[in-house]
Every structure is written in C-alpha cells, then in structure tokens.
Amino acid sequence: MPYKFSDNPRQQLPKEAYTSQEWLRREQENLFAKTWRFGCMEFDLPQAGDFQTLKIGNFPIAIIRDANNILRAYHNLCRHRGTELLEGKGNVGKTIVCPYHRWTYMLDGRLRDLPNADHFKEIDKPNLGLKEASIGIFKEMVFINPSPNPELSFEDWISPLHGAEWPHKITENKLKAGKEFVYRIKCNWKVFYENAIDGYHLVYLHENTLGGPKPEKNEWDIHGLNMVWYSTERDEIRNRIPVFVEEQVAKMGGAKEIPGAEQPGYGGVYMLFPTTIVTPSKWSLTISHMEPISPDETILRARTWVPSSWFDMEGALNMPLDMTSHLVRYSQKTGRKPRWKQVTFKRRIYGYAKRCRDR
Numbered sequence: 339m340p341y342k343f344s345d346n347p348r349q350q351l352p353k354e355a356y357t358s359q360e361w362l363r364r365e366q367e368n369l370f371a372k373t374w375r376f377g378c379m380e381f382d383l384p385q386a387g388d389f390q391t392l393k394i395g396n397f398p399i400a401i402i403r404d405a406n407n408i409l410r411a412y413h414n415l416c417r418h419r420g421t422e423l424l425e426g427k428g429n430v431g432k433t434i435v436c437p438y439h440r441w442t443y444m445l446d447g448r449l450r451d452l453p454n455a456d457h458f459k460e461i462d463k464p465n466l467g468l469k470e471a472s473i474g475i476f477k478e479m480v481f482i483n484p485s486p487n488p489e490l491s492f493e494d495w496i497s498p499l500h501g502a503e504w505p506h507k508i509t510e511n512k513l514k515a516g517k518e519f520v521y522r523i524k525c526n527w528k529v530f531y532e533n534a535i536d537g538y539h540l541v542y543l544h545e546n547t548l549g550g551p552k553p554e555k556n557e558w559d560i561h562g563l564n565m566v567w568y569s570t571e572r573d574e575i576r577n578r579i580p581v582f583v584e585e586q587v588a589k590m591g592g593a594k595e596i597p598g599a600e601q602p603g604y605g606g607v608y609m610l611f612p613t614t615i616v617t618p619s620k621w622s623l624t625i626s627h628m629e630p631i632s633p634d635e636t637i638l639r640a641r642t643w644v645p646s647s648w649f650d651m652e653g654a655l656n657m658p659l660d661m662t663s664h665l666v667r668y669s670q671k672t673g674r675k676p677r678w679k680q681v682t683f684k685r686r687i688y689g690y691a692k693r694c695r696d697r
C-alpha cells in the first residue's frame with residue numbers, strides 16, 4: 339500500500355545528528371556495522387580469485403570469488419597483526435597472501451600456511467581463518483553486511499521489495515557500464531538522503547531540469563526499511579521519469595530504451611536503507627551508494643549502465659548520474675541559456691549543514 343507521509347512528522351533529529359563526530363561514531367557502530375550496503379555486481383568478479391575491496395563504516399572488506407565459484411566477503415585484515423590483505427581490485431590467484439609476514443589464506447578463508455610455523459606451535463590454526471562478513475545477492479547486485487550474523491538477515495531486508503517492479507536485467511539486456519562517478523559532497527550523509535526523498539523541491543529547484551512533478555504527484559512506497567519513489571503526474575499512472583524529462587529527451591532525438599523498460603509501473607528511485615540508491619529509467623540504471631567519511635562530508639559513488647547504442651551516440655564512457663547534464667548539452671546545442679540549477683545543489687546543501695551546526 340502506498341504510504342502517505344504524515345503532515346506532522348513524529349520525529350526530528352537533533353542538530354548533533356548532522357554535525358557531531360560522536361553521533362557518526364554511534365552510526366558506524368550501530369548502523370553501518372549491522373546493515374546491508376551495495377558492494378559490486380556479481381559479474382564484476384567472474385573468475386575464481388577475482389576480488390574487490392571496499393570500506394563499510396570502519397570495516398575494510400574484500401569480496402572474492404572462491405575456487406567453488408562462490409562469492410564470499412571477508413574482513414580485509416590479516417589474523418596475525420591486522421594488515422590489510424588486499425588493495426583495490428584484481429585477481430589473487432589461488433591464495434590470499436599477507437604482504438607483511440606472508441601468512442597465506444585459502445580463497446574460502448582458511449589459514450593455510452605461515453612462515454616459520456615452528457615459532458607458532460601454540461596457535462589454533464583452524465580458528466585463525468579470515469573473519470567473514472555476510473553477503474547477499476539481489477538482481478545481480480552484491481550486498482555486504484560487515485556482521486557475520488546480521489540481526490537483520492538479507493532475506494528479511496530485501497524480501498519486502500520482491501513485490502515491487504524491477505525491470506532491468508543488466509546482463510540479459512547487455513547493458514554497458516559507464517565509468518564510476520565519485521562525488522565528494524560537503525554534507526552529512528543524512529542530508530543527502532533526506533534530499534533524495536524530498537519530493538517537495540523537485541518542481542521548484544529542478545524546474546528547468548526535471549520540471550516537476552508536483553509534490554502531490556509523488557508517491558513513496560515503503561518496503562520494510564526500503565522505499566520506492568513513483569511519479570504519478572501522468573493520469574495518476576505510476577512512472578519513474580518526470581514527464582518533462584521524457585519530453586526533453588524526445589526533443590534531443592530520443593534515446594535507446596531498455597527492452598522491457600518502456601512501460602510504466604516501476605519506481606524511479608529505490609532507497610535501500612541506509613546508504614544504497616538505485617535509479618532506473620527506461621534508458622539507464624544507476625546504482626549509487628553513500629560513504630559517510632565525517633559528520634559533514636560524504637562520498638557518493640555512482641555507476642550507470644545503458645544500452646550500447648548510447649556509447650555509439652556519445653562516443654565516450656561519459657554517462658552522467660542522471661539526465662541533467664544531457665539537458666545542459668541540449669541547452670547548449672540549441673543555444674538556449676543552460677539553466678542547470680543543480681550546480682547550486684552542493685552549495686545549498688553545504689549551507690544547510692552549516693546552518694544545522696550553527697543552530
């Protein structure tokens with residue numbers, strides 16, 4: 339059932355929630371250490387030994403495909419003296435070898451060998467395997483929870499979304515990936531989150547880019563802890579793209595649509611609590627996630643997949659987070675003054691965070 343937000347919110351966070359290091363520490367401990375976050379796509383790691391590292395809260399994590407083709411997630415720390423084992427992404431081969439003293443782990447996490455083992459006679463080798471994190475897969479997306487035994491299981495977190503439409507299959511539709519965009523945003527992660535679920539501003543701040551929809555045409559469905567946004571501005575039919583954007587894209591000569599994504603019915607923004615954001619359109623799929631790095635700074639990483647013809651058209655791996663920069667190009671091509679109000683976004687958000695601090 340669509341959830342209508344109350345006119346009288348029951349909860350307002352104190353200003354410390356947006357400014358204090360102590361509050362962020364509590365979030366790291368009680369939220370990010372226990373919840374699910376997007377890590378990579380299943381197809382990013384096709385071969386045994388393929389790995390990718392990431393940081394979730396304070397935890398360095400490695401996702402790795404083991405010799406039995408199973409994706410696993412570990413805390414990326416050697417059990418000897420805590421050295422980070424892997425960096426970036428790549429293929430480790432058949433074992434994970436610590437660079438410090440060469441303790442060697444199997445891809446399934448077991449400690450296999452250590453140099454000068456006779457100096458360590460008393461250690462309990464079977465209990466010194468890599469510390470596991472939890473892993474869950476949904477629509478080719480790999481999610482990680484730093485806890486080995488999450489209070490909220492992956493199924494309990496994701497299953498409420500099973501009833502929501504989700505048309506894009508990146509592999510099936512042979513979508514191509516643009517490069518990852520990384521934004522350093524001067525605001526608390528919750529300010530960014532709150533803006534992302536703020537349908538009130540769309541018609542105003544984004545008048546010339548998204549062009550609406552009006553607040554009363556926004557619907558948010560609640561799926562457990564996750565939320566899906568729909569625009570209903572077209573005869574109350576749920577859509578995921580504001581009509582204005584569709585019109586602008588049509589004026590640009592159209593864009594290649596993803597098979598199965600032409601019809602309305604699925605959301606335009608999927609907020610996967612707490613830090614993953616999925617934004618499908620009929621032309622693209624973007625997966626973003628926030629990494630809070632301080633009370634007033636957040637890194638947003640965004641990857642977009644599009645039909646291959648976009649690349650023919652664009653001639654470069656140069657996809658934006660959303661359609662707005664295309665609209666700027668459109669404005670430039672047509673000689674109309676670019677009016678991309680989103681450029682002011684960072685300043686406004688920063689101003690907002692500062693006001694919270696000064697309050």
Ligand code: FES
Pocket residue numbers: 416417418419420421436437438439440441
């Ligand atoms: S810290 Fe890894 S082998 Fe010593």
Ligand SMILES: [Fe+2]
Pocket residue numbers: 533539540543544
């Ligand atoms: Fe916005």
